[in-house]
Amino acid sequence: MARTTGSDGEKTEAAIREAAVELIARYGYEAVSMRQLAAEVGVQAAALYRYFPTKEDLLFSLMHEHMDALLGAWNDARPATSDPTTRLIAYVTNHIAFHIERRPSTHISNMELRSLSPERLTQVLKLRTAYEKELRTILREGSEDGSFTIEDTGLTAMALIQMMTGVIVWFRPGERLSVAGVTETYLSMTMRLVGRLVGATTSREQNHVHTRAELRA
Amino acid sequence: MARTTGSDGEKTEAAIREAAVELIARYGYEAVSMRQLAAEVGVQAAALYRYFPTKEDLLFSLMHEHMDALLGAWNDARPATSDPTTRLIAYVTNHIAFHIERRPSTHISNMELRSLSPERLTQVLKLRTAYEKELRTILREGSEDGSFTIEDTGLTAMALIQMMTGVIVWFRPGERLSVAGVTETYLSMTMRLVGRLVGATTSREQNHVHTRAELRA
DNA sequence: GAATTAATTGAACGTTCGTTTTATTATTTC
DNA sequence: GAAATAATAAAACGAACGTTCAATTAATTC
Secondary structure, X not given: OOOOOOOOHHHHHHHHHHHHHHHHHHHOOOOOOHHHHHHHHOOOHHHXXXXXXXXXXHXXXXXXXXXXXXXXXXXXXXXXXXXXXHHHHHHHHHHHHHHHHOHHHHHHHHHOHHHOOHHHHHHHHHHHHXXXXXXXXXXXXXXXXXXXXXXXHHHHHHHHHHHHHOHHHHOOOOOOOOHHHHHHHHHHHHHHHOOOOOOOOOHHHHHHHOXXXXXXX | OOOOOOOOXXXXXXXXXXXXXXXHHHHOOOOOOHHHHHHHHOOOHHHHOOOOOOHHHHHHHHHHHHHHHHHHHHHHHOOOXXXXXXXXXXXXXXXXXXXXXXXXXXXXXXXXXXXOOHHHHHHHHHHHXXXXXXXXXXXXXXXXXXXXXXXXXXXXXXXXXXXXXXXXXXXXXXXXXXXXXHHHHHHHHHHHHOOOOOOOOOHHHHHHHOOXXXXXX
16 A cells, blocks of 8 residues: 555644654653554554654654743743742743643653754753743842842752652642642742742742732733 | 683672663663673673673662662661651751762663563652652651641652752752752752741841751751 | 683574665645 | 646665573682
């Protein structure tokens, strides 16, 4: 056989991407063979090469798309306001929502960096750095205008990102916690980390005030 | 040739472990071949099979040893005292020191779990859970006796571990920060996360008080 | 110093890998 | 409806993979 009835390049490419994200996230880039991927798509291995010249091109494409989507989501969610607290809330909320929604591709972008060629690694890391810089800027400005009390802005940013991204390790939708609940708790922990605690009220009450309400400001 | 002069089983096995930890941490388990590993050790691939029946046996052995060492280190470092704050300080200090010291094997134990058979995965996860439970217990007891103010003990424990382990992603010895400095800052952030802030003093002053002093109590 | 055991080599096994090539069929164009 | 193009299958490539086996030499035992 050759071309199959109803075959369509765009649909096939989308199917390849989808299957690749799931398989690579589950088994790892090196462990997934082109034949296994092709079987999942319902196609022969050779067909994959019409869309991606090499296996690494496929990986790079998935990662690049992931980072673009992350930066795009933040661009859509970032508030016009310049109030650091509002911006931090938006950042955390967007980060958690995005990473829960895109758990498989997040896994890939975090774990498979070492399978990229040096040039492509640099390219992906540049996007990641740009995204992280947004948080550092928020923390620094909030620190300067007295909104936050932070010892080390760089370290706090890394700790925050590490903490937030860690959500994908244990979070399973439909279990004990909802996305909103998780976000609420992580916002609370974030505010503690940046020193935005004033006094004696419990943190539960404190953080119920921001979040959803302030997010859409 | 066959047996080489000066060859010694114990030394060879140690050399294999050492090389395997470095190579797998850098390139990933699937990406490292037995031949590549053997070359690094200075031996033929077949020689590896005298010490590890399969490649997966080797991986499992490395991970198991890592977890044993982690639990062992905590057992040595855990204070006799029952004061939650002192225990938390000891836990954080030990965790950061251990993970900086064992960055390669930490990487492996965090990233290569999916390459283990189900039974062995369970075995390793059991050790990890035991280690994490220690932290949850500290947080819970500190929460009960009023030392800490925590919304969700389980989530805070996960956030803390994620945050602390994240140190190995960016920390390079001999750069801007010393191990002591990093530990200081992370202790400060930890105390904030568990709600052990009282009032208006800056966090720098606050956390300089604990750490080194309280650690050896 | 002969016999035994420990450690390793070198070659080979069958399998799977990423990738290429060629042929074939479906779809689109005119 | 013929010509051109797009999408795939089928088969094959050499290379590399994890692993096994027999032969060989070093060290140890008695």
